[in-house]
Amino acid sequence: MMSSRFTYLVAVPPICVAAMWVAMLGVSAITGTHPIWNQRPQNLVEAAILQDGAAVIRFVEQHQDINRPAEVRAGVMSRAARTLTPIEAAAATREPEMVQLLFDLGAAPDAVVWQKAFCISDADGVRERLAAHRPDGAADECAGS
Amino acid sequence: MPHSGPRTAAYALAWVFALALAADLLWMPVQVSDSLGEILGAQQSSSTWASFIGSFGTTAYLRPLRIAQIKGLFDLAQGSHYWLSYRGFHALLLIATVMLFMRALRVSTRVDFAASAFALVVLFGIYTFRGTVREAFPINHFLEMITFCLAALALAQSRGGWLVDVAAALVFAAAALTLESGLLVWVVAVGAWAVGWRGVSLRGLSLMTVLLVGYSYIRFVHLATGLPTLSERSAGYLVEMLDPPALQERFGAQPIWFYGYNVVASVLSVLFSEPQDGIFETAYAVLNSQPMWRLMIPVVTSILTTGLIVWVAFRRLRHWGPFDDTARNIVVFVLVLLANAALSFAYAQDEIMSVAGVFYALAAFGAMRELLLTAPTLQPLKAMACAALMCTVTIGWSFRTAGVHYVLRSQAAKHQIDWVELPGRWDRGNQWPDDPAERDLVMKLRNDAVHTVYPNTRTDRPEWPSRLWLE
Numbered sequence: 001m002m003s004s005r006f007t008y009l010v011a012v013p014p015i016c017v018a019a020m021w022v023a024m025l026g027v028s029a030i031t032g033t034h035p036i037w038n039q040r041p042q043n044l045v046e047a048a049i050l051q052d053g054a055a056v057i058r059f060v061e062q063h064q065d066i067n068r069p070a071e072v073r074a075g076v077m078s079r080a081a082r083t084l085t086p087i088e089a090a091a092a093t094r095e096p097e098m099v100q101l102l103f104d105l106g107a108a109p110d111a112v113v114w115q116k117a118f119c120i121s122d123a124d125g126v127r128e129r130l131a132a133h134r135p136d137g138a139a140d141e142c143a144g145s
Numbered sequence: 146m147p148h149s150g151p152r153t154a155a156y157a158l159a160w161v162f163a164l165a166l167a168a169d170l171l172w173m174p175v176q177v178s179d180s181l182g183e184i185l186g187a188q189q190s191s192s193t194w195a196s197f198i199g200s201f202g203t204t205a206y207l208r209p210l211r212i213a214q215i216k217g218l219f220d221l222a223q224g225s226h227y228w229l230s231y232r233g234f235h236a237l238l239l240i241a242t243v244m245l246f247m248r249a250l251r252v253s254t255r256v257d258f259a260a261s262a263f264a265l266v267v268l269f270g271i272y273t274f275r276g277t278v279r280e281a282f283p284i285n286h287f288l289e290m291i292t293f294c295l296a297a298l299a300l301a302q303s304r305g306g307w308l309v310d311v312a313a314a315l316v317f318a319a320a321a322l323t324l325e326s327g328l329l330v331w332v333v334a335v336g337a338w339a340v341g342w343r344g345v346s347l348r349g350l351s352l353m354t355v356l357l358v359g360y361s362y363i364r365f366v367h368l369a370t371g372l373p374t375l376s377e378r379s380a381g382y383l384v385e386m387l388d389p390p391a392l393q394e395r396f397g398a399q400p401i402w403f404y405g406y407n408v409v410a411s412v413l414s415v416l417f418s419e420p421q422d423g424i425f426e427t428a429y430a431v432l433n434s435q436p437m438w439r440l441m442i443p444v445v446t447s448i449l450t451t452g453l454i455v456w457v458a459f460r461r462l463r464h465w466g467p468f469d470d471t472a473r474n475i476v477v478f479v480l481v482l483l484a485n486a487a488l489s490f491a492y493a494q495d496e497i498m499s500v501a502g503v504f505y506a507l508a509a510f511g512a513m514r515e516l517l518l519t520a521p522t523l524q525p526l527k528a529m530a531c532a533a534l535m536c537t538v539t540i541g542w543s544f545r546t547a548g549v550h551y552v553l554r555s556q557a558a559k560h561q562i563d564w565v566e567l568p569g570r571w572d573r574g575n576q577w578p579d580d581p582a583e584r585d586l587v588m589k590l591r592n593d594a595v596h597t598v599y600p601n602t603r604t605d606r607p608e609w610p611s612r613l614w615l616e
Contacts (some may be wrong), residue, residue: 003521007259009535010513013543014262018158021550030599037600051603053565055596059362066173084393097566104569 045070048089049077053101056086066107085109087130091117096125103133111138118142150334151258154548156247162265163243164279167236169550171268174594175231181613183212183283184227184590185583187219206365206373210322215283224545226381228593229363238288239278239412243268244294246503248273249302250510251470256517263539264510268503270545272418272443278549279556285362286324287496289313293320293593294481294500297330301337303344317353320359325488329481329500331357336480340473373491375400380492383407383421384432404490411486411493418447423493426615437614446541452503454478460515471511513538555602555616562603564594 028034041047045065047055049072060066066086074081077092087109091096099117107119118130120140131140190196200209206444223228248269252261268274277288300313313334320327331353334345343355343490364370375392382403387395396403410420419427427440454475459497461472468476478501485501513535520531570589571577577584605611 003517004255006517006532007255009532010259010517011262013539014266014546015158015548017266017543018161020547022161025165025168025551027586032598034554034600036551036610037602039601039604039606041597050601052601053562053601054597055601057565057595067355074519097562100563100569104572 016025016125039076042073043070045084046072046076048086048098048102049084049093050096051093051098053098056098056101057105060105066102067109067113081083085113085117087113088117088120091121091126091130094121094123094126096123096129099126099129103129107133109133109135111135114138114142116143149361151255152252155250155252155258155261156244159243159265160246161376162269163240164555166243166269166549166585167239169230169553170236170239170278170281172597172599173232173281173553174560174564174597175228175283176560176565176589179280180282180530181567181587181590182486183215184219185193185586187216187283187407188583188586192214193217193220200260201368206325207325207360207370208322210319211284211324219284227590230279235278235281235285235288235493238285238292242277242288242292242295242494242503244508245292245299249295249298249446249507252303256514259517260510260514263542264506266539266542266546268506269540269549270443271313271415271447271505272421273415273495273498273502273505275441275549275552276494276497279552279558281560282495287326287499290320290324290326290329290500291503293317293323294333295329295503297333297345298337298342298477301334301342305346306345307348309344310346310352313345314352314356318356321356326497326500328357328360328488329455329484332480332484336477337473339475342473368374375403378492380407381410384422384425384429386424393415405492407493409485411489411498413480414493414495415482415485415498415505416447416451418443420493422495439443439613442541443545443615446538446545448539450509450542451514453534453538454508457512457515467604471515474504474507474511478504501515503529532550544613548610551602551610551614552616555610557599558602559597561594561597564591567591 022086024035033040039050041050041052041055041059044056044059047059048051064070069083070087072084072089073083077084077089084092087099087102087107090102114130114133114135115138116140118127118140121127127140134140162329187196190199193213193216196210197213200212201207216236218230219227243265246264247261250257250261252258277285277291280287292517296316297313300309300316303309313330316332317327317330320330334350336347337343337346338350373374375396377390379386380392380403381387382392382395392403399435407423410423414420419425427437427444428442430437457471458475461475474501481504482501485498489497516531516535520528520535567587578587602610
């Protein structure tokens with residue numbers, strides 16, 4: 001009896017981990033969404049906000065306009081829903097690679113959008129990428145800076 | 146008394162772990178770094194044999210079978226199923242490894258079953274195992290080395306015969322010509338024979354030794370491929386990563402000190418989960434005020450488990466007698482640990498110690514089995530202390546194993562983003578290959594990676610996984 005109590009002590013935690021692992025994969029396979037990392041972008045702008053480069057490419061291949069503003073749902077970027085262009089969203093992530101990816105995929109912001117993106121992020125890498133694609137008439141001065 | 150029930154239960158648990166891990170491995174793209182060049186090389190090669198022969202004469206390494214295998218799987222993909230070919234092979238290797246590991250445990254009682262459950266979480270949770278599943282190379286040769294070494298152990302534990310001897314020699318030849326760590330197959334076979342597992346006979350060991358001498362002659366005399374130098378790669382040292390110029394500056398005159406550090410660091414990494422890749426992460430975290438939780442759990446579980454193994458080893462030394470499987474596992478582990486660490490002299494890397502990590506799990510199985518058999522015979526207070534120890538180490542290692550799922554999901558997202566960014570980077574750097582067939586292959590691999598949806602771990606939401614587990 002005593003012996004079996006000890007064996008339970010040792011065997012139960014690994015069995016629980018195996019069961020949880022299979023449950024995670026099972027839920028992912030059935031629902032298409034991982035139980036822990038379950039944020040799925042609904043459009044190109046959300047994909048940029050969530051730093052999901054592959055989703056950005058998939059949305060572009062589905063002919064979503066890479067320069068068009070779209071709504072970011074409440075909770076994805078901030079508590080309230082917001083409307084942004086993809087390049088503004090990418091700048092907001094402070095990830096230069098995401099800004100670069102959008103330019104590689106053909107993003108061409110006008111002067112107003114470009115300035116908004118420039119002022120959203122003060123990350124050097126982001127501003128460098130934006131500066132390399134600066135449209136005519138775009139100012140790199142931000143209010144309060 | 147042996148029963149089939151515990152054995153069946155142990156294998157059932159092993160299959161659940163193996164299939165879950167295999168699913169995670171399949172849910173991952175082939176990685177770009179250290180992989181794309183080799184896949185493009187396989188495309189350019191006319192045949193597997195040409196890849197094999199063409200690999201002789203490269204500097205510092207002798208790994209012809211490694212390149213040949215990548216070519217073989219490339220051809221198996223038949224121009225389109227690269228993900229299935231490479232990732233599928235990784236998943237199959239993992240399953241084979243887990244089953245060979247279970248075979249080595251030889252479970253027959255309820256106590257064995259509990260100890261085997263513990264051994265499985267040690268196997269998956271130890272840092273040295275992570276590289277064998279995290280790195281999505283065309284073929285993960287670190288995992289392959291584990292498979293070869295466990296195959297050698299299975300042959301040693303068999304009833305023997307000339308076929309077993311020939312198989313052992315073939316396993317050794319295949320392993321040695323794939324990676325330098327393959328030489329550990331010889332250490333496993335010799336160590337197993339010394340402790341009484343004599344499925345591989347003296348005749349078989351002699352054959353393997355002749356092959357070892359032949360390998361050494363070809364490598365160091367005929368081809369004169371030499372050894373890795375300080376200028377080849379960055380390496381961890383104490384609490385920092387040193388690049389080749391820094392290594393050259395600090396150890397160029399006396400590299401023996403650096404090599405000695407690497408050997409010691411490699412041994413410690415298996416026994417105490419510190420340092421990792423040559424860097425003492427816990428010390429680094431203290432110096433840089435980083436969270437300690439995710440570092441302390443692995444270190445504490447490893448210290449307790451190593452202590453348990455040492456306790457069992459001392460008991461056996463005090464009551465000297467014929468070797469049972471527990472003693473055999475511990476002796477073979479020590480031999481493999483020392484040999485594996487010696488092979489890591491050039492730079493300390495957790496993956497290189499992956500074979501020793503697996504034999505650590507085998508030794509841990511024997512140690513936990515001994516504790517389970519001893520605990521019921523102790524006075525109540527001591528028995529309670531035993532129970533507390535069992536709980537701590539088992540929950541600790543289970544927690545570490547649970548982190549492997551996080552590591553694999555995180556790694557899949559990283560591999561995917563590398564493919565996302567590759568075309569733009571090559572456009573800007575004018576790095577695209579001239580051959581249209583090579584360009585088509587790159588885009589095929591990239592599309593395979595981009596069009597699969599992976600859980601997005603990049604935004605660090607939720608934050609708790611990265612607080613609990615190191616990637």
